[in-house]
Amino acid sequence: MTMKTPSTTPARIAGALVVAGLAVIPLAAQRDSQAARPEQPNVLFLIADDLNGDLGAYGHPQVQTPNIDRLARRGVTFERAYSQFPLCSPSRSSMLTGRRPDTTGVLANPRSGRVATDYTSSPHFREFIPDTVTLPQLFRQRGYVAARVGKLYHYGVPGQIGTSGLDDPPSWDYIVNPAGRDKAEEHKVFSLVPGSYGGVLSWLAADGSDLEQTDGLVATAAIGLLEQYRDRPFFLAVGNFRPHTPYVSPKKYFERYPVERIALPELSADDRQRTPAPAYASAKAEQDRMSDDLRRQAIQAYWASISFMDAQVGRVLDALDRLGLADRTIVVFTSDHGYHLYDHGLWQKQSLFERSARVPLIVAAPGKAGNGRKTRALAELVDLYPTLADLAGLPAPAYLEGASLAPVLAEPARTVKDAAFTQVRRGESNGYSVRTDRWRYTAWDEGRQGEQLYDMAADPGETTNLASDPQWATTIAQLKRRMSDYMKHPRAGTAPAGAR
Numbered sequence: 001m002t003m004k005t006p007s008t009t010p011a012r013i014a015g016a017l018v019v020a021g022l023a024v025i026p027l028a029a030q031r032d033s034q035a036a037r038p039e040q041p042n043v044l045f046l047i048a049d050d051l052n053g054d055l056g057a058y059g060h061p062q063v064q065t066p067n068i069d070r071l072a073r074r075g076v077t078f079e080r081a082y083s084q085f086p087l088c089s090p091s092r093s094s095m096l097t098g099r100r101p102d103t104t105g106v107l108a109n110p111r112s113g114r115v116a117t118d119y120t121s122s123p124h125f126r127e128f129i130p131d132t133v134t135l136p137q138l139f140r141q142r143g144y145v146a147a148r149v150g151k152l153y154h155y156g157v158p159g160q161i162g163t164s165g166l167d168d169p170p171s172w173d174y175i176v177n178p179a180g181r182d183k184a185e186e187h188k189v190f191s192l193v194p195g196s197y198g199g200v201l202s203w204l205a206a207d208g209s210d211l212e213q214t215d216g217l218v219a220t221a222a223i224g225l226l227e228q229y230r231d232r233p234f235f236l237a238v239g240n241f242r243p244h245t246p247y248v249s250p251k252k253y254f255e256r257y258p259v260e261r262i263a264l265p266e267l268s269a270d271d272r273q274r275t276p277a278p279a280y281a282s283a284k285a286e287q288d289r290m291s292d293d294l295r296r297q298a299i300q301a302y303w304a305s306i307s308f309m310d311a312q313v314g315r316v317l318d319a320l321d322r323l324g325l326a327d328r329t330i331v332v333f334t335s336d337h338g339y340h341l342y343d344h345g346l347w348q349k350q351s352l353f354e355r356s357a358r359v360p361l362i363v364a365a366p367g368k369a370g371n372g373r374k375t376r377a378l379a380e381l382v383d384l385y386p387t388l389a390d391l392a393g394l395p396a397p398a399y400l401e402g403a404s405l406a407p408v409l410a411e412p413a414r415t416v417k418d419a420a421f422t423q424v425r426r427g428e429s430n431g432y433s434v435r436t437d438r439w440r441y442t443a444w445d446e447g448r449q450g451e452q453l454y455d456m457a458a459d460p461g462e463t464t465n466l467a468s469d470p471q472w473a474t475t476i477a478q479l480k481r482r483m484s485d486y487m488k489h490p491r492a493g494t495a496p497a498g499a500r
């Protein structure tokens with residue numbers, strides 16, 4: 001395999017294509033000679049970073065997301081879609097390879113500063129599965145032009161904004177790495193740990209326009225690429241950086257969410273006692289010290305970032321309509337994992353509660369009978385690869401570990417799987433969680449460090465852990481068996497054909 005190093009230094013990109021003032025960097029890797037047919041559907045793959053379900057389309061009473069909502073009206077909205085690992089690099093590696101975290105080998109983010117071509121000691125999936133064909137790479141091999149704008153694979157945010165982060169060069173023909181005013185004015189950002197903005201809660205009500213922010217530039221570049229490639233099949237991946245920390249967006253978005261109208265979540269007895277301990281191990285000391293006032297400010301800033309990101313998504317969707325591409329382009333909108341906003345007393349990600357595991361997922365494939373409807377069908381991010389290959393009529397590799405969601409797009413009352421799996425690491429041990437139609441069951445270190453069972457129908461907020469209630473012993477035994485089957489055969493998330 002040949003891999004050419006992408007570069008962001010001006011000298012190396014002299015003469016490169018420039019779209020809307022941003023350098024489009026060609027990655028001159030080998031191309032399969034097979035040409036795509038012009039009538040094949042395009043793919044517009046939109047992903048936000050660290051976005052939970054606080055969206056109008058998901059029934060949130062306060063957060064304003066008119067553009068994602070209008071995409072939901074022309075696609076199928078998955079109400080129960082799950083990340084395989086609620087952390088950037090493990091989730092994105094799984095989603096874009098179509099393989100589960102234990103197969104990709106990526107169970108952690110790289111240490112900061114690692115770059116795309118340094119595969120020797122950072123967890124990049126090519127170390128473990130070097131010849132895997134990624135989702136965008138499959139489309140490339142079939143004659144599509146595949147381009148990335150912003151964050152698709154792991155990027156340290158905000159540290160690596162403007163670089164390629166931990167990219168996968170064989171996935172793309174072209175890349176664009178915008179860096180906006182949010183990056184240039186990092187010193188203005190308020191942080192719980194002054195001077196630190198990455199994994200730390202931090203925010204800024206910014207001066208200036210949307211267009212100056214990194215996600216504004218992401219949308220501008222995406223629109224330019226749509227204009228450039230409107231006449232040939234394309235796979236355009238657009239990775240927004242918000243609402244990842246630091247929550248930077250123009251001031252007008254903060255004004256939509258007055259802090260006095262933000263209610264803080266109630267904590268359960270388990271939340272207060274933090275039991276079982278690994279379930280709460282993602283908590284950070286500086287977060288635990290926050291005042292209620294600071295908590296409300298953080299939620300305000302997160303929601304402001306969502307509305308700002310939504311506006312940028314709207315610009316790209318407008319361009320799709322303006323260019324006449326909407327009726328031959330499959331649009332996906334999702335996130336890499338969910339996010340806590342003081343629910344369970346937690347912030348951010350890396351827990352196995354529903355709020356961290358669940359992702360928004362909208363798939364708008366032209367002509368599907370289910371468009372405009374919601375579905376309760378369980379779905380996993382690992383399903384996106386087989387789904388898009390199926391919808392585009394491309395042969396997916398046999399080793400994929402998800403299932404095509406196309407039957408659900410045709411009929412949202414259908415299901416293609418009976419369980420969704422999510423995992424995290426705690427030091428040297430693992431936590432695994434299985435979500436079924438009714439239950440969420442989680443085992444820490446195979447149960448040695450605790451178990452959790454929640455009746456998601458009766459207790460969607462996961463307030464009462466039923467794991468030690470003898471009434472549910474049979475249920476727990478069944479869910480444990482489901483989980484051990486899954487760990488032996490990672491494809492077990494897929495129900496047998498007869499059960500579909």
Ligand SMILES: [Ca+2]
Pocket residue numbers: 049050087088244336337
């Ligand atoms: Ca993320």
